[in-house]
Amino acid sequence: MTAEPDEDRTGTAPGAMRIERRRAARVVLLDADDRILLLHGFEPADPARTWWFTPGGGVEPGESLAAAALREVAEETGITTVRLGPVLWQRSCAFDFDGRRWEQDEWYHLGRTEATAVDMAGHTELERRSVRALRWWTCEELLAARETVYPTRLAELLRRLLDEGPPRSPLLLEPEREPEGG
Secondary structure, three states: OOOOOOOOOOOOOOOOOEEEEEEEEEEEEEOOOOOEEEEEEEEOOEEEEEEEEOOEEEOOOOOOHHHHHHHHHHHHHOOOOOEEEEEEEEEEEEEEEOOEEEEEEEEEEEEEOOOOOOOOOOOOHHHHHHEEEEEEEOHHHHHHOOOOEEOOOHHHHHHHHHHHOOOOOOEEOOOEEOOOOO
16 A cells, blocks of 8 residues: 555654554563562653653564563663563553654563662663663552552552462553543
8 A cells, every 4th residue: 555645654644743553561570579670761852751660662573572571671771680470461552752652562571580780771762861760669669659650550560469479361451541642
């Protein structure tokens, strides 16, 4: 099919926000004390708009979810000694970020590590422009947090994981769809 004159190759009208569709592998990375590692991100065009999120990112062509999860953890945190467990949760989300509309399906793996030192040297150019810090959180700290955390029920989900162990099959989380331009 040929693109219409008023559309680009992604089907986006000129001047409209480009849509990025992707599969993402994320990791609920826990240390020996059951603390979870989160990244502190922000919108490059509006650094006051911040949130916390789990390590992870896009699955490359031909890459498995597990391989993508381990690669992303290594790139984003510098931690390469991760025992990857089962997929805990699955979610669909859509949000605006860095001038694009992101629509993605995410799979959250359980990950365990003894390493706690982090290194942001492997960040991509976009991550260098949009990630402030990495931090290990206890479940209690996360439950008390007043900051935005994704997925939005992460504190409750982590509490359940620590109390009950991994689910028998991945839990399907409610879709999170930020309104366009939001």
